[in-house]
Amino acid sequence: xxxxxxxxxxxxxxxxxxxxxxxxxxxxxxxxxxxxxxxxxxxxxxxxxxxxxxxxxxxxxxxxxxxxxxxxxxxxxxxxxxxxxxxxxxxxxxxxxxxxxxxxxxxxxxxxxxxxxxxxxxxxxxxxxxxxxxxxxxxxxxxxxxxxxxxxxxxxxxxxxxxxxxxxxxxxxxxxxxxxxxxxxxxxxxxxxxxxxxxxxxxxxxxxxxxxxxxxxxxxxxxxxxxxxxxxxxxxxxxxxxxxxxxxxxxxxxxxxxxxxxxxxxxxxxxxxxxxxxxxxxxxxxxxxxxxxxxxxxxxxxxxxxxxxxxx
Amino acid sequence: xxxxxxxxxxxxxxxxxxxxxxxxxxxxxxxxxxxxxxxxxxxxxxxxxxxxxxxxxxxxxxxxxxxxxxxxxxxxxxxxxxxxxxxxxxxxxxxxxxxxxxxxxxxxxxxxxxxxxxxxxxxxxxxxxxxxxxxxxxxxxxxxxxxxxxxxxxxxxxxxxxxxxxxxxxxxxxxxxxxxxxxxxxxxxxxxxxxxxxxxxxxxxxxxxxxxxxxxxxxxxxxxxxxxxxxxxxxxxxxxxxxxxxxxxxxxxxxxxxxxxxxxxxxxxxxxxxxxxxxxxxxxxxxxxxxxxxxxxxxxxxxxxxxxxxxxxxxxxxxxxxxxxxxxxxxxxxxxxxxxxxxxxxxxxxxxxxxxxxxxxxxxxxxxxxxxxxxxxxxxxxxxxxxxxxxxxxx
Ligand SMILES: Nc1ncnc2c1ncn2[C@@H]1O[C@H](COP(=O)(O)OP(=O)(O)O)[C@@H](O)[C@H]1O
Ligand SMILES: [Mg+2]
Numbered sequence: 001x002x003x004x005x006x007x008x009x010x011x012x013x014x015x016x017x018x019x020x021x022x023x024x025x026x027x028x029x030x031x032x033x034x035x036x037x038x039x040x041x042x043x044x045x046x047x048x049x050x051x052x053x054x055x056x057x058x059x060x061x062x063x064x065x066x067x068x069x070x071x072x073x074x075x076x077x078x079x080x081x082x083x084x085x086x087x088x089x090x091x092x093x094x095x096x097x098x099x100x101x102x103x104x105x106x107x108x109x110x111x112x113x114x115x116x117x118x119x120x121x122x123x124x125x126x127x128x129x130x131x132x133x134x135x136x137x138x139x140x141x142x143x144x145x146x147x148x149x150x151x152x153x154x155x156x157x158x159x160x161x162x163x164x165x166x167x168x169x170x171x172x173x174x175x176x177x178x179x180x181x182x183x184x185x186x187x188x189x190x191x192x193x194x195x196x197x198x199x200x201x202x203x204x205x206x207x208x209x210x211x212x213x214x215x216x217x218x219x220x221x222x223x224x225x226x227x228x229x230x231x232x233x234x235x236x237x238x239x240x241x242x243x244x245x246x247x248x249x250x251x252x253x254x255x256x257x258x259x260x261x262x263x264x265x266x267x268x269x270x271x272x273x274x275x276x277x278x279x280x281x282x283x284x285x286x287x288x289x290x291x292x293x294x295x296x297x298x299x300x301x302x303x304x305x306x307x308x309x310x311x312x
Numbered sequence: 313x314x315x316x317x318x319x320x321x322x323x324x325x326x327x328x329x330x331x332x333x334x335x336x337x338x339x340x341x342x343x344x345x346x347x348x349x350x351x352x353x354x355x356x357x358x359x360x361x362x363x364x365x366x367x368x369x370x371x372x373x374x375x376x377x378x379x380x381x382x383x384x385x386x387x388x389x390x391x392x393x394x395x396x397x398x399x400x401x402x403x404x405x406x407x408x409x410x411x412x413x414x415x416x417x418x419x420x421x422x423x424x425x426x427x428x429x430x431x432x433x434x435x436x437x438x439x440x441x442x443x444x445x446x447x448x449x450x451x452x453x454x455x456x457x458x459x460x461x462x463x464x465x466x467x468x469x470x471x472x473x474x475x476x477x478x479x480x481x482x483x484x485x486x487x488x489x490x491x492x493x494x495x496x497x498x499x500x501x502x503x504x505x506x507x508x509x510x511x512x513x514x515x516x517x518x519x520x521x522x523x524x525x526x527x528x529x530x531x532x533x534x535x536x537x538x539x540x541x542x543x544x545x546x547x548x549x550x551x552x553x554x555x556x557x558x559x560x561x562x563x564x565x566x567x568x569x570x571x572x573x574x575x576x577x578x579x580x581x582x583x584x585x586x587x588x589x590x591x592x593x594x595x596x597x598x599x600x601x602x603x604x605x606x607x608x609x610x611x612x613x614x615x616x617x618x619x620x621x622x623x624x625x626x627x628x629x630x631x632x633x634x635x636x637x638x639x640x641x642x643x644x645x646x647x648x649x650x651x652x653x654x655x656x657x658x659x660x661x662x663x664x665x666x667x668x669x670x671x672x673x674x675x676x677x678x679x680x681x682x683x684x685x686x687x688x689x690x691x692x693x694x695x696x697x698x699x700x701x702x703x704x705x706x707x
Contacts, residue, residue: 058695058696059696077332079332094427098347106347110340
């Protein structure tokens with residue numbers, strides 16, 4: 001995981017908590033996002049992701065702990081902290097009778113842009129999220145995925161250094177997901193600090209540098225990081241012929257055999273690509289006909305599922 | 313890559329941030345008002361609503377005009393004042409009905425639709441949003457007033473009201489609509505559900521318009537005071553005989569007087585103790601009534617007849633006189649003998665004329681209500697939220 005001490009974090013939370021009446025939504029959450037990096041916030045429904053994000057976006061006051069956005073505390077200067085963040089809510093309401101372009105232009109002006117600048121900005125953002133064709137359509141006719149993209153464009157309207165995206169991938173078709181992933185990556189490359197929550201973990205895998213797991217209002221620190229690291233070393237090996245288990249044992253690898261209809265398969269612990277190549281060479285030398293070798297799947301998903309079982 | 317090395321001022325005063333939501337920017341208010349109006353103009357059958365209001369007011373004006381001119385051929389000969397008053401009151405009635413629908417769901421409705429939080433997350437302050445919404449709903453209700461204007465003007469030319477009455481009536485009507493809009497805004501900030509805030513806004517208007525006057529009536533019956541009342545009555549003197557005959561001037565009492573027809577009469581005073589309502593202690597219940605405020609603020613026609621205690625001045629001045637009468641309190645003498653005004657009546661009328669007008673007090677009280685509504689709105693929308701209204705999510 002990235003080194004926290006070398007750079008001022010663009011987004012920081014330390015031991016933040018928040019209750020709604022008797023419901024303790026966030027118990028103890030800490031995270032930090034560096035400029036130019038994308039961090040995932042992962043956890044089951046109701047674990048407090050949205051609540052935490054609201055506190056980071058300067059909309060909700062923490063009961064305790066500290067939040068800093070670009071060094072600014074929302075408690076001390078709410079407006080400065082608010083405007084440093086682009087926040088994409090999990091559900092975006094749209095103004096019934098405004099067109100997409102007008103919606104974005106209105107938000108741009110709400111951040112203090114002149115009408116002319118706001119219009120230009122709205123137009124370029126619509127291009128960026130591939131909604132330019134629908135610019136003059138009322139926002140209410142958009143499909144869920146299109147609304148989601150409009151919502152993302154809205155979060156970018158003030159060109160903020162920090163982005164907080166609450167479940168941006170929900171309701172997107174596969175193509176839009178890929179586009180979203182590319183867009184988020186690109187935002188990271190542009191130097192923005194991005195925090196993104198999602199339950200589509202496979203998608204997150206490819207777009208995030210870092211992950212923060214959350215469970216029952218608590219962000220899981222090193223245990224979760226270790227779990228992700230461990231999950232990243234799990235590769236699946238499929239062989240068409242040969243005694244796979246024996247060969248792996250001879251190669252002194254950690255493995256578990258899986259039942260497959262044809263040939264044999266096993267999940268093996270592999271450090272990285274080079275290690276995988278070395279292993280394949282050894283196995284082939286041992287007379288195993290290796291068909292496939294690849295990471296087991298989403299490391300985040302595996303880590304998440306492991307923690308889920310641990311929790312129960 | 314941008315590295316933000318900004319640190320907050322060490323002694324950052326939290327109280328400075330407390331007032332941030334109250335900071336108003338002209339451009340922000342305008343933006344929100346524009347947004348609201350654009351939303352509304354496109355989403356409702358706006359033209360139809362205005363057209364039907366025009367037809368309604370036109371119809372009522374015509375009917376009132378016809379009715380008063382058919383009936384009102386009495387001595388005063390000024391049914392036009394009545395027409396003016398009735399049309400103004402009808403416009404006020406419509407305004408009180410329409411305005412709440414424009415503002416009473418403007419905050420909780422947006423929260424429900426999920427359009428509020430993204431706006432709160434921008435550089436706009438809570439005051440910008442609230443004032444923008446207030447301005448928009450006021451502008452929309454002023455559109456109704458503009459539609460009503462031609463009919464008020466027609467009614468005005470039918471009567472003898474001073475020209476100033478037109479201006480004050482329009483201005484006060486506009487202010488009343490602003491007050492109702494602000495009250496609606498306040499309720500929409502206080503309640504999470506839109507039907508609740510609509511009902512509460514109508515209830516508040518009903519309290520001002522009807523409940524307080526009813527309370528005034530009930531309380532004045534309950535809180536009475538024993539007053540010594542003097543009735544002065546006219547007693548005619550007749551000669552006692554077989555036929556009706558002129559009384560002998562020598563037999564007449566010393567204070568006998570002759571009326572216009574030559575008959576003799578005396579004035580006799582009778583004194584009773586009676587329970588009288590202390591309206592002078594309760595009149596303020598009427599002062600916040602929108603109708604009273606409109607009536608009281610309109611200048612009366614100049615042709616007050618000095619020989620009558622009550623002028624015949626149409627509905628606006630009539631209401632104005634009635635409220636001022638209530639402020640002075642119970643009368644201690646009634647003169648049915650002398651048709652001229654007695655000294656006491658003249659005194660009383662002088663007192664009434666000298667009373668400061670009621671409407672500034674009424675409007676001030678309503679302005680407090682309106683300010684309360686706006687303040688509630690700003691508190692409701694200030695972020696970051698400390699305590700959330702129960703049962704509502706931020707987004
Ligand atoms: N405004 C609120 N009032 C009461 N309870 C709330 C409110 N917002 C969230 N909660 C509760 O807090 C918990 C965390 O919610 P949330 O942050 O939305 O979870 P997530 O986004 O991870 O699904 C849930 O149990 C939810 O019911
Ligand atoms: Mg959520």
